[in-house]
Amino acid sequence: MSAKVITVTSGKGGVGKTTLTANLSAALAGLGHKVTAIDADIGLRNLDVVMGLENRIVYDLVDVIEGRCRLRQAMIKDKRKTDLYLIPAAQTRDKMAVSPSDMILVCDQLREVMDYIIIDSPAGIERGFQNAIAPADQALVITNPEISAVRDADRIIGLIESEEKGPAQLIVNRLKPKMVARGDMLSVDDILEVLAVDLVGVIPEDESILISTNQGLPVTMAAVDGTIAGQAFNNIARRLSGEDVPFLDLTPKTSVIDRVRDWLNGK
Amino acid sequence: MAVLMSESITIKGVRDGLLIILPNDGDFASVYTLLQTEIEQKHQFLMGSRIILQCKKRPLTEFQLHSILTLFAKHELSLHTVLGERMETRDAARALGLGTRLAGSSTDLDGNVIRERKTAVTTLPPEANSLLLRETFRSGRSVRHDGHIIIIGDVNPGAEITAGGNVIVWGRLRGLVHAGAYGDETAVICALDLNPTQLRIADKIAIPPQENGRKPTPEQAAIRNGQIIAEAW
Known part of the structure; x- marks a missing residue:
């Protein structure tokens, strides 16, 4: 078995790297794959919190690299899925505690026993990003429909290409179809026109995401898959594992009631 | 030389x-x-x-x-x-687990007196060796000490306190504390509000249950019958 290593990155902070990593990992595990998520954000770890595994951390990535434990000991098994593991980052250290070659070594050990390794990259383009991208077979760039996030995504796509990890694939997060319809938000097409890369997913703005990250329960893990964002994440997982899944129809509903409500709200 | x-x-x-x-x-x-x-x-x-x-x-x-x-x-x-x-x-x-003074010397190697921090009591004999820290430990801070650690302040999630002896937190404990890190099973952890991410005593690990609407009360965690138990302090 040889796993595929996928790095989730964005350049800009706060666009949804950690949320995507948690939900994509859970969704892939839900499809029956063996998945390990790795938090490469040493010193500002979050993936453990979003996945609800914070209180089970005993050893972390830096412990593995510095030889204080075996790799297996740092892998926290998510009991809610059959084959989902998390390797958390160290919180009391910084990016310099890990080198790109360390990351390659860790991933090479995992490749033998996993189907997918999903790496959550820190924001920025410095050492933390270098660490996260070094072992990648595939890079997912996530962005929001706003100019600054798209700028940073453009920069990071260039860096991914110069690391010869390209072509990067794009995910647009927090899209508000109604704002796009009014012309107040960049559309997916606008973003693709600038970035010129393949699109693997569009995730609409969804309040359930905030609730789920606060609860430490990824939406793709919830028993009832009712949320639209959850569907979008699941679709991304299926596309990455080779299925041809059509994109969700996110065009805003234009029922009479909606139009009247919008008119009353002055929109 | x-x-x-x-x-x-x-x-x-x-x-x-x-x-x-x-x-x-x-x-x-x-x-x-x-x-x-x-x-x-x-x-x-x-x-x-x-x-x-x-x-x-x-x-x-x-x-x-x-x-x-x-x-x-x-x-x-x-x-x-x-x-x-x-x-x-x-x-x-x-x-980083390094020493901060040389055994039995109160002066450094230049002959200058090492000015110890007023709050850090490290001159007591080893069995009473305690470190008193008056500050709040936020995420990412870590302290390691061979003896006891006493903290006047809070320990937030993401902070790590490791002591060879006991740990007392005069404040809210919400991060990770490891007492008896060298294997002392009699070590205890006390806090005015004991609500940690995880507790460790010697080689035992405990994850406290999530309680909704809990009232903060002083508690002490210790090993009883091979398990870490929290009891009223």
């Missing part, structure tokens, strides 16, 4: 090993480069030595100290003790 002088880094042979004295001025990057050149030049002479690093008034962060540690490790030098007048330097050294 060998005395090697460079532009601003001094290396001396002393009873406990080799003493490297960092200059007080210059930014960390330039001092690091100086140190690197010095070590590379005198590699043959220094190899395998036990190093005592004197930082004097220079504040070093854990990160900076760690990069020095990595540099030393690359040249097969073992950093043993970090001396310095700045509290942050000594905190950083402790967090």
